Each structure stands twice: as C-alpha cells, then as structure tokens.
Amino acid sequence: MATPLLALDSIVKDYPSEAGTFRALHGISMTVMPGELLAIMGPSGSGKSTLMNIIGALDTPSSGRFHFAGEETSTLSEPALAALRNRAIGFVFQQFNLLPRLTARDNVALPLIYAGLPRRDRLARANALLARVGLAERTRSRPSQLSGGQQQRVAIARALAADPRLLLADEPTGALDTRTGAEILGLFKALNREAGVTVILVTHDPGVAAATDRVVRIQDGQILYDGFPTPEALAGAAGHHYDAVS
Numbered sequence: 001m002a003t004p005l006l007a008l009d010s011i012v013k014d015y016p017s018e019a020g021t022f023r024a025l026h027g028i029s030m031t032v033m034p035g036e037l038l039a040i041m042g043p044s045g046s047g048k049s050t051l052m053n054i055i056g057a058l059d060t061p062s063s064g065r066f067h068f069a070g071e072e073t074s075t076l077s078e079p080a081l082a083a084l085r086n087r088a089i090g091f092v093f094q095q096f097n098l099l100p101r102l103t104a105r106d107n108v109a110l111p112l113i114y115a116g117l118p119r120r121d122r123l124a125r126a127n128a129l130l131a132r133v134g135l136a137e138r139t140r141s142r143p144s145q146l147s148g149g150q151q152q153r154v155a156i157a158r159a160l161a162a163d164p165r166l167l168l169a170d171e172p173t174g175a176l177d178t179r180t181g182a183e184i185l186g187l188f189k190a191l192n193r194e195a196g197v198t199v200i201l202v203t204h205d206p207g208v209a210a211a212t213d214r215v216v217r218i219q220d221g222q223i224l225y226d227g228f229p230t231p232e233a234l235a236g237a238a239g240h241h242y243d244a245v246s
C-alpha cells in the first residue's frame with residue numbers, strides 16, 4: 001500500500017487552563033491517503049481547529065505520533081517544521097486573511113518570496129494561479145474591490161503558490177452565501193480531482209460535507225464517525241462507526 005500522506009496515532013492535545021489542563025483532543029487516530037477529499041465536522045469547541053493546527057504542523061501534539069508523508073514530525077526542529085509547512089501545505093481560512101493593501105497578484109506572490117523565486121517569476125506564477133481560480137481579469141484588484149467569493153479564490157490561489165500536496169481549509173465557505181460557497185467547494189473539488197491535491201476542510205454545512213468522499217465527525221475531542229458521507233453521518237446521527245474507510 002502507498003504511504004499515507006497523514007498518519008495520526010493517538011494524538012492528545014492539552015491546553016493549560018486555570019483549572020489545570022484542558023484536554024482538547026483525546027487520542028485521535030486516523031490516516032489520510034494522498035488524493036483524498038475529506039470533511040471534518042463537529043460542534044463548536046469539539047476540537048476541529050486544534051486538529052487542523054496539528055495536521056498543518058502549526059502546533060504539536062501533547063502526546064501521540066503524527067507522520068506527514070512518512071516523516072515523524074515530533075522529531076523535526078521548528079525550522080524543519082516551518083519548511084514542511086511552507087513547502088507541502090496550503091492554508092485557507094474562513095475570513096480569507098488577505099493583506100488589504102496588496103493587490104490580488106501581490107497577495108498570491110508573497111509566499112513565493114520564501115521559495116526564493118525572483119520577483120518576475122513570482123508575479124508570473126501569481127498571474128497563472130489567479131487564472132487557474134478564474135480571476136485572470138482581477139489580478140490588480142485589492143481585496144476590498146472583490147466579492148467574498150473572489151477574495152476566497154485569491155486566498156486559494158495563494159495557498160497553491162508553493163504547489164502543496166495538502167490543502168487545509170477551516171470553514172472556507174463559512175463567510176459566503178450558499179451559492180458562492182458551492183462555487184468555492186467546486187474549486188476545491190476540481191483541484192482535488194484534476195491536480196490530485198489532498199483536501200481537508202472543516203465545515204458545519206452538511207451540504208458541503210456531502211460533496212466530499214469522507215466525513216470525520218468529532219465530538220469532545222474524539223472521533224465519533226469516520227466514513228462515507230451518509231445522510232446519518234451528515235446529520236450527526238451516526239455514532240461510534242469507526243474506520244468505515246480503512
């Protein structure tokens with residue numbers, strides 16, 4: 001079998017709190033193969049963003065092992081983790097997180113500075129990425145001149161700048177109306193199907209999760225369901241159904 005892109009084994013995350021420590025993740029185990037498109041669902045405070053931060057190498061687990069493309073991340077130094085993030089992972093956020101004073105093109109080109117590309121090549125690549133997300137005509141617009149859906153397209157182009165293997169999106173359609181959200185979801189699906197990018201998105205929207213291949217439902221820091229996006233799973237009615245896709 002191919003090497004999983006992500007392998008999480010008994011991941012625990014504790015946050016310090018006034019009452020001692022608060023356990024946000026209670027031993028999460030899951031694997032994600034290259035090319036998967038999956039949705040993480042669960043109530044507010046269930047640990048979805050905490051899990052995404054660990055998967056994205058933005059944070060480290062309190063215990064448990066996390067392998068990214070076969071590499072045990074706890075053995076990596078902070079610079080090595082940062083290099084992994086910059087090289088292999090693209091991040092998309094609910095509120096887009098674009099720099100307001102920069103044009104769409106410059107927002108997308110910015111992360112390429114870390115890749116050491118000369119300015120000319122950065123701008124050419126940014127233009128090509130914006131064309132790929134359907135914004136060839138808006139490369140010189142600033143975020144305030146773009147609709148929410150267009151801003152999210154810019155953010156997706158930026159996330160693709162380093163040609164990552166993994167796209168992580170925390171509520172990418174949460175700030176968008178239903179129709180625009182569906183368009184953004186279609187873009188993620190196209191990137192997954194056509195470019196083979198592994199996509200993990202956090203969503204509260206059963207309609208979004210229904211369009212993915214796999215739903216992981218989390219509650220109180222534990223996996224309650226991991227499998228096909230059945231109507232029961234999307235409604236939160238299916239419990240303790242581990243590893244339907246093994």
Ligand SMILES: Nc1ncnc2c1ncn2[C@@H]1O[C@H](COP(=O)(O)OP(=O)(O)OP(=O)(O)O)[C@@H](O)[C@H]1O
Nearest residue numbers: 015016022024042043044045046047048049050051
């Ligand atoms: N930096 C932190 N310090 C302390 N506690 C934290 C921290 N980050 C998250 N928590 C707590 O951990 C739990 C999980 O938080 P998390 O942000 O992962 O939830 P979530 O599922 O993403 O929720 P939402 O749907 O509201 O975004 C919550 O109880 C939260 O209060």
Ligand SMILES: [Mg+2]
Nearest residue numbers: 048049050170
């Ligand atoms: Mg969250």
